[in-house]
Amino acid sequence: MSDTVTFKIKRQNTAESSPYWENFVIPYIPNSNVISCLMDIQTKPENSKGEKVTPVVWESNCLEEVCGSCTMVINGKVHQACSALIDKLEKPITLEPMSKFPVIRDLIVDRSRMFEALKKVQAWVTADGYHDLGPGDRESQSIQEVAYKLSECMTCGCCVEACPQYTQKNNFLGAAAISQARLFNMHHTGKNITDERLDTLMQEGGISDCGNAQNCVEVCPKSIPLTESIAEIGRQVSGKILRNIFKA
């Protein structure tokens, strides 16, 4: 094992400036991850040519793969930097910001499009007041099992980064939002606005923009059955088409 690790990082100074590649060589530490290596670079921001440069910036929070904020493209594949272990990665390690969102600086991107998508599909339970509504309905065990898995989504962006149909030019909502629509359509109170969610998903950028490449389910760090969610929303939408046709 070599005693240094080389990082090839795609950097960008401002949202408008053009990106450039910079190499960094840091001492190898067993069991380190991409975040701890970025911290090492930050303590001594010197590129491989020995030039003093601005430290590489990134976003991170939980450091245990539940918040999703450190999502970036590592060796060409999207992953959380905190759970990307150096010992398991091919060297040199390339780091890039996600390509589907506008870059703010270096490895930080603006993922607000994902939040907007959640708002569009109304991924919440509607409550029309602050008064006590009493206890909710009991969920069956079988629904709980599905819903729990879906609720693990951290809106990290892996699914849409790997999706060939999700580009910066279109307005596809993406697998995460479709899956959340499914989650709230199966909730006792959430399903009150199922029709509104399906209406949104039947517009441009909705379910019909899925191209069945199925990369989303492959890269999801939480192993959420995203293609099942897409098929389930597809089924709900098919039902709605039939109901609309035969409705007076």
Place this chain on the structure above:
Amino acid sequence: MHSHFLLRRIHSLTGVVPVGLFLVYHLYLQLYLHYGAEIYNNEVNSFYDSPLATWALVIVVYIPLLFHSLLGVLLVFENKIQPSYTYFSHLLYWLQRISGIGVLLFIIAHVWNAKLGPWIAGTWGTHFEHLSSGFADPETGMLTKTVYLLGVLGAVFHFANGLNTFCMTWGIALTPTSQKRVRSFSILVFIILTASAFYALAAIW
């Protein structure tokens, strides 16, 4: 309902119901190549010259096919190439698009060669002779054979894989297990149709 959504759903439906089923019937007809010129010509003519055939072909095949092709061409160019994600389904996703374009070009050549050409030349009706002489041509025969082989292979793949994605799009196959079953079924369809089509072509090879 939004037209964007509706057009894509119709695209998915037309690929399977009229166009896909026509492909199956079309490949079935070709098996008569093994019965010689007279029977083959009779079978093909009785289909194309039946009173309903022209209108049925326009409504059930030509219009849906044209719609499916035009929208399909537009859909091919609305995505991002991401070669680092080397998953089987992702490969199928691209093969579906590449085969779609290839099959469209093949169909244009095929309609010209097997339908419009003979019509203009006044040799319509002698399908067997037309096909076999095209295949036997010492100069262009090899090219024709290759184009037919690739065209048929592409069409069968596009249909079989389309069945697979159709079941996901319309929510017929929900769980990963049922999606696996549908994929196995579509692979079976691909094998059977390819075998049938190649066996038919072998009659005049």
